[in-house]
Ligand SMILES: Nc1ncnc2c1ncn2[C@@H]1O[C@H](COP(=O)(O)OP(=O)(O)OP(=O)(O)O)[C@@H](O)[C@H]1O
């Protein structure tokens with residue numbers, strides 16, 4: 250895709266509307282506002298426990314959670330767990346996203362294949378995904394394969410639905426523009442259909458990634474010796490709420506970082522969009 | 530030479546949108562098409578552009594029958610229909626991708642200059658006003674130099690001032706290439722300003738009701754006698770076309786009735 254080249258004109262134009270430059274200036278400020286509430290809550294709890302207003306045994310104060318976190322980090326355990334979890338999510342996400350995109354493209358592009366596949370897929374979607382766990386364990390064993398499969402299933406459906414819906418929703422009027430200029434089938438796909446579905450595809454990938462993080466916890470609950478999910482179960486079994494909270498916080502940060510990376514990596518592709526999505 | 534012979538279109542649901550329409554245009558001629566709503570004007574253009582198949586009849590450019598989208602025929606839709614993911618310049622060059630880059634850039638720049646948007650090539654379509662977007666769409670259709678250019682109510686969403694300036698842009702593009710132009714419009718004055726001939730269509734089924742030639746020099750003087758006379762004749766024909774089939778009987782009483790199209 251040819252982005253408009255930068256010229257004096259573009260600079261003038263870009264400075265005026267609320268585009269990239271302005272939001273970049275305001276970005277730190279927005280960050281701080283978003284941080285205010287959690288910081289205030291954390292500080293309040295810390296003080297409450299310090300001054301003996303609350304016990305903090307089941308809900309440890311931030312300082313203890315932080316201590317648990319640093320202990321885990323210093324021993325290198327945290328890195329091991331993060332990498333284990335991340336690898337599972339990425340593998341499952343890759344599988345689910347590729348399969349979901351292909352099936353979605355098939356269902357969106359051809360009415361016949363949609364009639365064939367969609368009812369089955371919709372029925373499978375109605376199954377709570379955790380219900381697959383015993384089957385996957387039987388089929389794929391208790392190690393990585395079954396976990397990755399579960400995550401892939403979770404990622405598959407939002408991507409499939411998003412892509413199929415996006416293709417069905419392509420504006421007929423833009424397709425006619427392609428026809429008037431006699432684009433080949435391949436040209437139509439590359440020059441009209443792909444760019445047209447791109448924004449919705451990226452949104453589908455994002456929700457797929459989010460579900461991937463949900464499912465990795467379920468996958469790691471079903472028996473893992475490492476991973477952030479294991480850290481949760483372990484914390485419960487040895488009665489260490491600070492470890493549980495440390496794992497939860499790590500999950501939150503990790504999920505947010507992955508999402509932000511996905512958004513940042515794909516933003517240049519959808520810079521043309523005329524939407525109010527700057528905050529997403 | 531652009532000819533439409535006995536063109537008929539019946540939609541799948543049985544709607545007879547066009548019946549037996551025949552029009553012949555010399556190269557470089559500008560034809561205005563007016564008529565009540567639903568009389569098949571858009572259908573006519575879509576058939577010529579190859580976006581729909583005719584039920585019967587023939588369309589030919591310089592003797593070559595047109596059966597689908599054809600490089601000799603370009604179209605400007607009622608909406609700009611720019612591709613939002615391409616810059617203005619890339620939108621204009623959309624039909625030129627198989628040309629060498631240098632030629633493409635030159636022709637795009639030339640077309641943009643002719644519609645008064647020389648400095649806007651690097652913008653996104655969303656950063657243009659409605660009238661500017663429509664100008665880009667016109668440039669996009671002109672830039673591949675089709676022999677026949679179809680415009681379907683291209684200016685109907687714009688105010689009178691913008692419209693008048695777009696007429697100038699359109700005529701300036703036309704002077705450079707002398708294409709054959711078919712322009713559908715609801716605005717009789719617009720038809721008389723631009724066209725050499727105005728075809729009045731009547732509905733159910735859509736067909737040609739009357740053809741009126743406009744003899745006046747371009748640029749046309751809206752206050753001139755010839756202009757006014759042609760405008761009256763078109764209005765009159767339009768009025769009668771809408772009250773057909775009792776045409777002859779009511780002709781005398783027709784004067785002054787409100788036009789509802
Ligand atoms: N896809 C379609 N299927 C069935 N009937 C159609 C279709 N498109 C148009 N028609 C019918 O064909 C007739 C002509 O429609 P058309 O759009 O060509 O009219 P028009 O002259 O462009 O009207 P307007 O001035 O309101 O744009 C109308 O009666 C319309 O209802």
Ligand SMILES: [Mg+2]
Nearest residue numbers: 570571572681
């Ligand atoms: Mg129409």
